[in-house]
Amino acid sequence: MSLRRSLLSDSTTAVATHNPDLQHHFASMEQQQDASVMGMWVFLITEIMFFGGMFAGYMIYRYLYYPGFVEGSLHMDFWWGTINTVVLLCSSLTMAMAVRSAQTGQRKAIVGFLVVTIFFGLAFLGIKAVEYDGHWSEHQFPGHGFQLLDEYHQPSPYTSQAEVFFSFYWAMTGFHALHMVIGVGLVSWIAFHAWRGRYGPHYFTPVENVGLYWHFVDLVWIYLYPLLYLISNKHVSG
Amino acid sequence: MSGHIATKKLYVGVWIALMCLTVATAAASRIELGRFNVVLALLIATCKASLVALFFMGVKYVSDKMTIVVIVAGLFWLFILLSLSMTDYISRHWM
Numbered sequence: 409m410s411l412r413r414s415l416l417s418d419s420t421t422a423v424a425t426h427n428p429d430l431q432h433h434f435a436s437m438e439q440q441q442d443a444s445v446m447g448m449w450v451f452l453i454t455e456i457m458f459f460g461g462m463f464a465g466y467m468i469y470r471y472l473y474y475p476g477f478v479e480g481s482l483h484m485d486f487w488w489g490t491i492n493t494v495v496l497l498c499s500s501l502t503m504a505m506a507v508r509s510a511q512t513g514q515r516k517a518i519v520g521f522l523v524v525t526i527f528f529g530l531a532f533l534g535i536k537a538v539e540y541d542g543h544w545s546e547h548q549f550p551g552h553g554f555q556l557l558d559e560y561h562q563p564s565p566y567t568s569q570a571e572v573f574f575s576f577y578w579a580m581t582g583f584h585a586l587h588m589v590i591g592v593g594l595v596s597w598i599a600f601h602a603w604r605g606r607y608g609p610h611y612f613t614p615v616e617n618v619g620l621y622w623h624f625v626d627l628v629w630i631y632l633y634p635l636l637y638l639i640s641n642k643h644v645s646g
Numbered sequence: 647m648s649g650h651i652a653t654k655k656l657y658v659g660v661w662i663a664l665m666c667l668t669v670a671t672a673a674a675s676r677i678e679l680g681r682f683n684v685v686l687a688l689l690i691a692t693c694k695a696s697l698v699a700l701f702f703m704g705v706k707y708v709s710d711k712m713t714i715v716v717i718v719a720g721l722f723w724l725f726i727l728l729s730l731s732m733t734d735y736i737s738r739h740w741m
Contacts, residue, residue, distance in 0.1 A: 442710040449713050453720030460724045464731045471735055490672050497668065497694075501661040504652075504702040511651045616704075623703045630694045634687035638675035 429611040441613050448617040452624050459583070459628050466576045466635065476569020479556065480577065481639035483548060483570075485539055489637035492535050493629065499528030500626045503595075506602075507619045510612035515605055518615065522599035525622070529592040536585050543574070550575040577636055584632060587625045594618045650707040660701045667694050 427437055434440035470477045506521035547555035550571045556564045564570060598618050601607065607615050671690040679686060700706040708714055 442713070445708075446710060446713040446716060449716045449720075453716060453723075456720055456724055457727070460727050464727050467728065467732060468735050471732070486672075490668070493668050494665065497661065497664045500664075500698060500702050501657060504657050505654070508651060508654070508657070620703055623698055627695050627698055630698070631688075631691050634671055634675070634684075634691050638671065638687055639684075 427610060437610065441616075444613045445616060445620070448620050452620060455587075455624060459580075462576065462580050462583070463631070463635075466580065469572050469576065470635075470639075473566075473569035473572055476566040476571075477573045478640040479558075479564055479566045480570035480573030481636065483543070483546070483556070484577075484637045485542070486637060488535055488539050489633055492532050493633045495528050495532045495535070496626050496629050499525050499532070500623055502528065503619050503622045507612070507615050510602070510607045510615040511609060513608040515602065515608075518602040518607060519599055522595050522602060526592055526595050526599065529588055529595065533585060533588055533592070536581065536588075543577075548574050549578065580632055581636070584625065584628055587628070591618075591622050591625050594621060650704070650709075652701065652704075652707070656701065660697050664694055664697055667697075 430437055430440060434443065502521045502524045506518050506525060509517035509521055543549065546557075547553050554567070554571050554574070556567045556570045558564045595618060598615055602615065667690050671687055671694075674686050674690065675683065677683075705714075705717065
């Protein structure tokens with residue numbers, strides 16, 4: 409934002425060489441984009457604090473109820489969790505490539521990469537739904553009917569502690585999944601406008617900001633995966 | 647990120663590194679390291695998060711200094727949230 413002394417975009421000289429995407433309160437396209445990206449980061453910081461509260465709660469209860477957290481983690485599906493991590497990382501690559509295609513002005517490539525990103529996002533949500541269904545049918549949802557059986561199919565002595573673990577599991581992955589649903593919606597919206605030729609090297613801020621959101625949701629999962637799925641190495645024997 | 651266009655090669659390279667780190671964290675969780683299991687897992691997760699933030703999110707190429715201030719301030723608040731909560735619970739039985 410080094411353009412403080414340059415003309416505002418609604419001045420006579422500026423209007424002559426006007427980019428239709430430049431809003432009048434910005435001096436240049438560059439300044440407009442910088443401001444927009446910074447605004448997106450401010451929003452992402454509020455998101456970090458939102459998830460941060462749950463991570464702090466998780467950390468405290470893990471410290472207090474460690475045996476119950478190990479017990480709960482044993483009922484996570486290691487492979488679904490790992491596959492979902494890979495799926496999300498792939499979607500981040502395609503999203504980054506979509507932003508790059510917008511910067512270089514390749515319309516078809518933007519749409520293609522965004523469609524693949526949507527596909528990976530839906531695959532993630534599908535796998536998550538399979539996992540949720542399994543936990544639900546085994547009564548691993550906190551509340552009245554909560555049940556946790558050990559390897560001999562007896563109620564686990566750590567049932568009430570594990571219930572806390574499952575509370576965090578459902579809340580954290582649930583909010584993460586909600587963000588994924590919103591992300592798929594945003595990427596679809598961007599893909600539609602990209603298909604209509606809205607973005608190119610001169611203007612691609614929406615693609616960049618939706619990309620930032622998508623990568624942020626990926627970042628949350630990068631921490632959720634080891635914290636929820638990989639607590640105990642008993643996964644191997646169990 | 648504005649203005650800077652990263653190469654395809656870089657993005658694919660970052661993705662390969664992320665895949666390798668995912669395999670590493672999954673494999674490391676199956677080795678008994680006691681307390682260090684979680685330390686190692688979080689260390690690898692932080693490496694992955696840094697790769698995503700620096701390259702995919704373009705933090706490395708941000709030209710606007712205010713954006714950097716926002717990001718650093720946000721991470722600092724997260725650090726305060728996590729560290730002060732934890733020092734409280736860890737030190738309660740000390741007295």
